[in-house]
Amino acid sequence: MGFFDWLTRRLLGAGRPTPNRPEWAEVSEEAGRSKRLRATAAHRPQLLAQNGLPPLATRDDLARALGISRGALDWLAFPDKAKEPPHYSAFAVPKRSGGYRVLYAPKGRLKKAQQWVYREILAKVKPSAAAHGFAKGRSIHTNAAPHAGKDIVITLDLQHFFPTITYRRVRGIFQSLGYGEEVAIALAMLCTVRPAEKLRGLLGGQRHRMLPQGAPTSPALANLACRHLDARLAGLARKFGCTYTRYADDLTFSGDAAFERTLKRFLPLLHQVVKKEGFELQKGKTHFARRGARQEVTGLVVNDGPRVPRAYRRRLRAILHNARKTGLEAQNRDKHPHFAHALRGRIEFIRSTHPQLAVKLLAELKALR
Template sequence: MHSSVYDTAHTIADAMLAGPPDPGGVAARMAAVLGDAPPWLHDVARDAIARFGARWAAVEPGDLTRLVAEAPGFVAAWRSDSPPAIVRILPRPAVQRPLPAALGALDLPQWATPGDLADWLGVAVPDLEWLADRWRVAARGSETPLHHYTYVAHDKRSGGCRLVEIPKGRLREAQRRILHGLLDRVPPHDAAHGFRKGRGIVSFAAPHADRAVVIRFDLADFFASVSAAKVHALFDTLGYPVEVVRTLTALCTNRVPSARLLAPDLRDRFDWIGRQRYRERHLPQGAPTSPALANLSAFRFDMRLAALARSLDATYTRYADDLAFSGGAVLTRATEWMTVRVAAIALEEGFALQLRKTRVMRRGVRQRLAGVVVNRHPNLARDEFDTLKAILTNCVRHGPASQNRDAHPDFRAHLAGRVAHATMLNAARGMKLQAIFDGIAWDAGDSGA
């Protein structure tokens, strides 16, 4: 589209959106910016309202700009001896829309413009634009001082690679403010147990205790699968104006530079699909906002899977990328059909299952979810207890440094966390482990690598 054509169509579109979607008013605003009222204005107004009227306040200006520029009347006028000319500008007002009824009780920050968001974050508007990568630095080069992320690759125990995208200081601080000031106030679906205060692995696994069959699924590349479009839709649902939605989306998503993906340490770690996923804007694993945004962006996914579970007299919960279903005779008979349905729903919602990690666990085998055994009640697996007991015993006998094979920076805190987790699942076993832990002699240098 020629720039002058686009600019004219864009200005007309802004004027159309500067008021409610009634045909006379829309046509009048178009006439005001053109200083003329040719007949084709009414045709464009009717077409725009028919296509976008139901969501007028949330319409992307680019969508309406294309409608104007491709309208037969506009095209004919542009090719005439007197093409449309702008004589004044009617900007779209920046107004935060009311929340949907289901979210109406939420107390959310009010940001009518990116400037309001910048003031709330405590940064200047140019700095906000830089943090939101308005200059598209992220797509160029690799890890220069102007880039907002550093990248660390970790091998997964199950195979493959996890790319951790770590935001630098100023962006990380802005993301933390958005997390605590906005996202923490928006509840995810009740089936979501990861990254939530008062929820965790035990609450995720407990509803599946003492069931005839437990089925576990795993999502591939959970964070990277949440696209910028989903994040944009979430912020739009919260009622923010288009420019604020765009800025929030840009602050909370990232695209990995191609040069970084092709660097020696990453070149052979991802297939073509994986590289393409990281090249597009997505939730970066490592950003403070990503866990909450992933939960909220998966709301419809959780809702559909919960409905599927109810249709089979079953229970559904999710912990990050781990999905769990459990039930009785109805689910037992429908396991194959349900696996196909879960895979289909995942694809429709932008996710994909790692089918090789799917497990159908009937009552006669050990039923395990996220390390928790649920055959009778949530419990610590015996092999995990034995392994942790052996590590703690060797720490007492040979010193903690001898057992820190994975070079944990704070090995003491790591072991304390594992003991606390074991105690939460099985108090008696946890007390035995705690007694051994208390007998470890910690020197100043033993907590690190």
């Protein structure tokens, strides 16, 4: 009995295999694929060539492209039913807004395979025009800029963003790119994880395989999973004469006074679109900011153009000033393990809107090290 035959029997239970049913399709159903889904199993080499993607027709092709054996691929993509994901280190970290975020760090061989999938496949597929997070040439600055100088800015959060994007969606993404079912299943299994039971409460109760936050493939897959959502929300924004952008799970709409007068009609339609696309808005995280108040988008104030908030700049300048007397570590009140590196990250954040100040702050930081 080959490795994959043994693995299939372990996953599905001993017994006679289903007649005329490919082994990888059986495992796919175990991974959470509904039997009612229409199987779009065709490999479409012309579409792959059009997108500049590797022409992988079988799992053997995928294994060769990854530079590993077929057995190693099956071991990475189709792990046995373990209580803990065998190819990840999972841990919960506190969020600034309260609660915890579950991060998954893929282990060596899986991480290397995921990096190949990202580099050779996902990085070659452009996200929607509305997506500004995890997209080359886009940033929090490009996400905030379209909302500058508007009469009203509305920000909303998608709840349990990565856990909501399940194996079924991910497999569908790879099939939409032109991969046949066999390869799409293997790719989707490489890029998803079955959540450990003890962590499900932090993941919205998700039990099925999902995108692991922390894997190199997850940000790009999340953007691709939102293509239809972005298209529908951009269309809704055009209908109401407002602007829409998305940065990861942060949705932003802005417009003039005429748009503000339509909010009673706009908001129910917005909720309806999000729900129909399989997502959910986080309760209590919808914020309205009119021109007279501070309007903030992805950490930048946009009342008169994207800029880092003054209070943020003041706090960083105070840390560096005090560190000249006490040393850097005395200012590390949150016990950050790489405090100097974190401060440099804050300076780079400031550089996006205040480049001259960033140069000065960076020089001060270097003088302290």
